[in-house]
Amino acid sequence: MYSKLPNVVFGFHGCHKDVFEAVLSGKEDLKESKNAYDWLGPGIYFWESNLERAKQWAESHFQEDGRVLGAALDLGYCLNLTDQFATPILKQGYEYLEQACSEQQIPLPKNQLGHDLLLRNLDCAIISGVHEIQNLNGQPPFDSARGLFFEGESIAEGSLLMERTHTQIAVRNPNCIKGYFIPRELNEDYERP
Template identity: 40%
Template sequence: MLGDERYLYLGFHGCEKQLAMEILLQKKDFHQSTNDYDWLGSGIYFWENDPQRAYEFARDVKQCNEPFVLGAVLDLGYCLDLTCRKHVQSLVSVWSTIVRPIYDSGNIKPNKPGRNVGENGELMLRFLDKYVIESLHKFNEAKGFEAYDSVRAGFWEGQEIYPTAGFREKNHIQICIRNPKCVLGVFLPKR
């Protein structure tokens, strides 16, 4: 079926050097992030094909003592790929039928800039986005639908690289792995 192909992806994860070494030696697993502002929901976050952004995140946002980057080979499995229209439509449906009434009543925090505001006021604390995505996961579970193994989406961040550009200096694609079995292996990227 069109659009259901499976591919391998390279993801990069920024963390403390000590944790990276323990993951490489299979003494520990990747930490599943469960912050209430994680924009793609709970899971293990990777920067697709971008070790530099993973390092900058570990250094600047996580403020690691020894920022480090691990590479991972990922099979996204059954992926909620928000670069594809059909998956965006799933979020629109969940928003309009399940989440919007709760949001309108004031019981869900909106997305907001937060402490680590992007250069252009990007909404870095994505409370509402997480709520919508987690609501989709709960809906699928309640209906007995297949659970998503991962979530993938693009994020436009930073300054325009030239006037009226559709490109920004920190654009990236992020992957959230919900099913740890999708991490096929880890490696040290070349510096």
């Protein structure tokens, strides 16, 4: 009942300058990512209200050709991992995945246990299982998925506050993208009263 988020959020998508220009001109739409390691399963990925993190990502992947595309997003029916509502759904997704792997006699996918846990094959497979269950049970599909991710170095020894913690969104229903924009930089000359 409360999984429809009632507000529009700003998302930022790091991309190559050619994609940036093609999307802004209306010649192309952003493509769904379907990597086995995508944290939130298949979707079009955005950093929620985090222009700086999107810039870091674009520059690390495309150097001087990296760009950031802004988008106004209505998350619709959202699999919101920051809400307790998602916990039993995720457990069902895991049980579904576990059974499918057992029947096919293949091992469960594993998250890569590197420093940042950036390759999250297990998490992706669980969320993909959630989407399959929704479809098999004739339930409405999730329009988007949203989660908080702890990434980067700790800001202090023993702290769980990380340098690159962010909220990420995977849009599955492209109609959730209400429009694109070129992000503005902060006007440093503006004086606050």
